[in-house]
Amino acid sequence: xxxxxxxxxxxxxxxxxxxxxxxxxxxxxxxxxxxxxxxxxxxxxxxxxxxxxxxxxxxxxxxxxxxxxxxxxxxxxxxxxxxxxxxxxxxxxxxxxxxxxxxxxxxxxxxxxxxxxxxxxxxxxxxxxxxxxxxxxxxxxxxxxxxxxxxxxxxxxxxxxxxxxxxxxxxxxxxxxxxxxxxxxxxxxxxxxxxxxxxxxxxxxxxxxxxxxxxxxxxxxxxxxxxxxxxxxxxxxxxx
Numbered sequence: 001x002x003x004x005x006x007x008x009x010x011x012x013x014x015x016x017x018x019x020x021x022x023x024x025x026x027x028x029x030x031x032x033x034x035x036x037x038x039x040x041x042x043x044x045x046x047x048x049x050x051x052x053x054x055x056x057x058x059x060x061x062x063x064x065x066x067x068x069x070x071x072x073x074x075x076x077x078x079x080x081x082x083x084x085x086x087x088x089x090x091x092x093x094x095x096x097x098x099x100x101x102x103x104x105x106x107x108x109x110x111x112x113x114x115x116x117x118x119x120x121x122x123x124x125x126x127x128x129x130x131x132x133x134x135x136x137x138x139x140x141x142x143x144x145x146x147x148x149x150x151x152x153x154x155x156x157x158x159x160x161x162x163x164x165x166x167x168x169x170x171x172x173x174x175x176x177x178x179x180x181x182x183x184x185x186x187x188x189x190x191x192x193x194x195x196x197x198x199x200x201x202x203x204x205x206x207x208x209x210x211x212x213x214x215x216x217x218x219x220x221x222x223x224x225x226x227x228x229x230x231x232x233x234x235x236x237x238x239x240x
Contacts, residue, residue, distance in 0.1 A: 058215030121159035176205035
């Protein structure tokens with residue numbers, strides 16, 4: 001059954017421009033056109049659109065685009081592992097947020113455990129310890145969230161335990177998509193041993209991650225529907 005762009009747009013609560021964007025990005029099957037030039041969408045397109053709209057909330061558009069392109073290339077296993085990697089990253093963020101909340105509830109910034117215990121850290125070691133990309137750490141330094149010293153000889157950044165702890169807190173807050181200005185205020189309060197605001201924000205960050213996992217599961221449901229639909233279509237073709 002063919003569908004007009006406006007019919008699908010109304011069904012999904014989006015604009016027809018969004019449908020065209022998805023087509024331009026190459027994340028839906030090719031679209032045929034009628035003699036008057038209008039696009040003709042099929043049931044298959046509807047399933048793709050629904051999957052994209054559901055996945056983008058929990059996984060973001062970058063991962064959603066990557067997954068749907070893999071599906072169109074029939075790289076179904078790779079698509080599934082891409083989803084799995086995204087969920088593993090979310091789980092890591094959740095663990096960091098839980099630890100942050102626990103520490104702020106019972107102690108404070110200076111009592112966040114870091115291993116191994118050492119005086120000076122390199123940016124690579126900090127990235128490995130916190131699971132935060134070095135590029136993000138450099139950006140946070142540039143934004144003024146952390147202040148670092150540098151080795152006089154090599155010019156390399158030197159991280160002390162206090163900076164590593166701050167980076168773990170910043171990572172938790174950024175995982176909830178909090179603006180850098182809000183995070184800066186939280187870090188400033190922690191520097192003055194004011195944990196109340198930081199604890200509230202950390203708890204909200206954890207709840208945001210709990211909401212995200214629910215949205216991811218919803219996106220996976222629609223992804224499963226898409227894969228099941230493709231499987232039925234392929235079986236139907238083979239049986240003809």
